[in-house]
Amino acid sequence: MEKWWQSSVVYQIYPRSFQDSNGDGVGDIAGITSRLEYLEKLGIDVIWLSPVYKSPNDDNGYDISDYEAILPEFGTMADMDELIREAKQRGIQIIMDLVVNHTSDEHPWFKEAKKSKTNPYRDYYIWRDSVNGGPPNDLQSIFSGSAWEFDKETNQYYFHLFSKRQPDLNWENPAVQEEVWKLMNFWLAKGIGGFRMDVIDLIGKIPDKGITGNGPKLHEYLKKMHKETFGKYDVLTVGETWGATPEIAKLYSNPDREELSMVFQFEHISLDELPGKSKWDLQPLDFIQLKAILSKWQTALGDEGWNSLFWNNHDLPRIISRWGNDSPKYRVKSGKMLATILHLMKGTPYIYQGEEIGMVNTPVSSIEELDDIESLNMYRERLAAGYDKADILASINKKGRDNARRPMQWSNHEHGGFTTGTPWLELSPRYSEINVENELADSESLFYHYQRLIQLRKNNPLVVWGTYQELIPNDTQLFVYERSYENETWLIVANFYEEEADFSHESHKVKEIILSNYSDSSVDLANLHLRAYETVVYRLEK
Numbered sequence: 001m002e003k004w005w006q007s008s009v010v011y012q013i014y015p016r017s018f019q020d021s022n023g024d025g026v027g028d029i030a031g032i033t034s035r036l037e038y039l040e041k042l043g044i045d046v047i048w049l050s051p052v053y054k055s056p057n058d059d060n061g062y063d064i065s066d067y068e069a070i071l072p073e074f075g076t077m078a079d080m081d082e083l084i085r086e087a088k089q090r091g092i093q094i095i096m097d098l099v100v101n102h103t104s105d106e107h108p109w110f111k112e113a114k115k116s117k118t119n120p121y122r123d124y125y126i127w128r129d130s131v132n133g134g135p136p137n138d139l140q141s142i143f144s145g146s147a148w149e150f151d152k153e154t155n156q157y158y159f160h161l162f163s164k165r166q167p168d169l170n171w172e173n174p175a176v177q178e179e180v181w182k183l184m185n186f187w188l189a190k191g192i193g194g195f196r197m198d199v200i201d202l203i204g205k206i207p208d209k210g211i212t213g214n215g216p217k218l219h220e221y222l223k224k225m226h227k228e229t230f231g232k233y234d235v236l237t238v239g240e241t242w243g244a245t246p247e248i249a250k251l252y253s254n255p256d257r258e259e260l261s262m263v264f265q266f267e268h269i270s271l272d273e274l275p276g277k278s279k280w281d282l283q284p285l286d287f288i289q290l291k292a293i294l295s296k297w298q299t300a301l302g303d304e305g306w307n308s309l310f311w312n313n314h315d316l317p318r319i320i321s322r323w324g325n326d327s328p329k330y331r332v333k334s335g336k337m338l339a340t341i342l343h344l345m346k347g348t349p350y351i352y353q354g355e356e357i358g359m360v361n362t363p364v365s366s367i368e369e370l371d372d373i374e375s376l377n378m379y380r381e382r383l384a385a386g387y388d389k390a391d392i393l394a395s396i397n398k399k400g401r402d403n404a405r406r407p408m409q410w411s412n413h414e415h416g417g418f419t420t421g422t423p424w425l426e427l428s429p430r431y432s433e434i435n436v437e438n439e440l441a442d443s444e445s446l447f448y449h450y451q452r453l454i455q456l457r458k459n460n461p462l463v464v465w466g467t468y469q470e471l472i473p474n475d476t477q478l479f480v481y482e483r484s485y486e487n488e489t490w491l492i493v494a495n496f497y498e499e500e501a502d503f504s505h506e507s508h509k510v511k512e513i514i515l516s517n518y519s520d521s522s523v524d525l526a527n528l529h530l531r532a533y534e535t536v537v538y539r540l541e542k
């Protein structure tokens with residue numbers, strides 16, 4: 001059965017950095033509502049809202065202290081209700097970020113749990129005795145250091161896969177599950193369009209056996225969640241699953257299994273990291289591998305799952321700086337190339353705020369300029385381990401999360417029109433060149449290219465349902481694939497690099513050019529000569 005989210009495009013908002021409405025330098029919910037017209041113009045169907053709940057902001061909202069309250073900096077529950085209502089009037093659904101692998105250490109459950117070993121909330125979290133005077137085992141936190149934090153008062157360790165202020169919930173406790181169903185139903189009753197599920201692959205962990213991702217009870221929990229909460233609604237659910245292979249993705253998203261709509265897989269995103277090392281240890285992108293992985297995912301799920309398509313989110317560097325070219329000369333051309341490749345694939349595309357105007361990374365020269373806890377922890381850890389300061393900063397400039405978290409660039413006015421106050425994190429110095437106002441004034445802008453890609457999806461079942469066939473997989477420069485549906489075939493040809501390249505597809509003739517990032521692309525498929533980042537979508541003769 002076809003689902004509405006299979007032909008939808010999602011736009012992710014990181015509320016702190018989207019639009020400030022009251023001059024305190026922090027983006028807020030009223031700011032988002034004021035920009036719905038812009039999002040409607042872009043053509044998206046769904047907003048994924050990064051957390052807006054009450055939080056001490058140790059990890060910018062991914063540490064929640066009350067799931068049913070709004071962070072005062074972001075506004076009130078009335079603002080949130082208004083956003084849901086106003087968005088719906090424009091045909092836009094809001095999906096909430098569900099962060100239930102852990103809470104904040106300021107959540108009342110954890111405050112209670114800490115009080116004593118016999119507190120009724122103790123078992124909401126994962127507590128263990130020390131082993132040989134140290135932590136129970138050597139599991140590491142994703143944000144550096146041991147995953148176990150010692151609590152002096154009760155003389156036990158608690159488990160945290162992220163910061164020590166993000167204690168992991170104990171999903172084996174049925175009371176925890178009930179609490180989660182309750183908070184999910186609270187939000188569903190408000191008429192939201194679904195959930196993005198933060199590190200959901202970790203909830204089935206068994207820390208004593210060293211198992212964190214894909215634990216044995218994970219799918220049992222998700223089936224239960226489906227049954228107790230969103231199964232009664234027609235909503236989109238997408239899980240963040242770092243370790244997913246296509247086989248694993250089918251377990252989550254095969255509709256017969258009644259778990260999630262789809263998952264985010266990260267195989268392509270991890271390609272510029274040294275295997276077995278961390279995200280900070282870089283290697284050059286292997287383009288052939290990138291094509292192989294994206295193509296594998298295009299065909300592997302079949303009818304037993306659904307893909308999500310993304311280059312960016314609030315944890316990843318800006319894609320144009322990462323795998324395109326962020327020089328003024330090629331920023332837009334390479335951005336259009338990357339967007340076209342992704343948006344004409346099969347799956348639900350996700351756009352991260354600012355991607356549609358080609359925002360780029362913002363390198364820093366000192367950690368004073370940073371906010372992100374992951375980067376700051378890594379910096380301290382590596383400095384203590386003797387790494388070279390310049391090397392650490394180089395990794396942060398390439399991969400650090402603040403690259404994605406700089407405020408949205410709306411105009412060339414002070415602070416890019418993001419705030420009238422002092423922004424919580426400085427804007428990119430390139431905001432007078434790259435901003436929404438400029439984009440909307442230029443019919444050849446990246447914004448309008450994204451708008452066209454979204455419309456192509458809306459108006460052509462081929463984009464949503466067509467088969468996918470990669471061509472010339474071993475070509476070191478060109479990404480070429482065909483999509484076919486009923487009697488129609490489209491050919492997508494993209495030069496991933498600045499150097500020019502040739503391509504020949506002699507047996508086919510072009511009916512028309514559907515989209516290109518050059519105004520004079522050739523239709524001679526026997527002798528195609530692709531310029532820097534040139535990308536063309538052809539409709540082929542039958």
Ligand code: NOJ
Pocket residue numbers: 059062063099162198199240314315
């Ligand atoms: C994944 C989120 O995307 C990231 O921003 C966060 O820090 C961790 N999960 C912990 O919640």
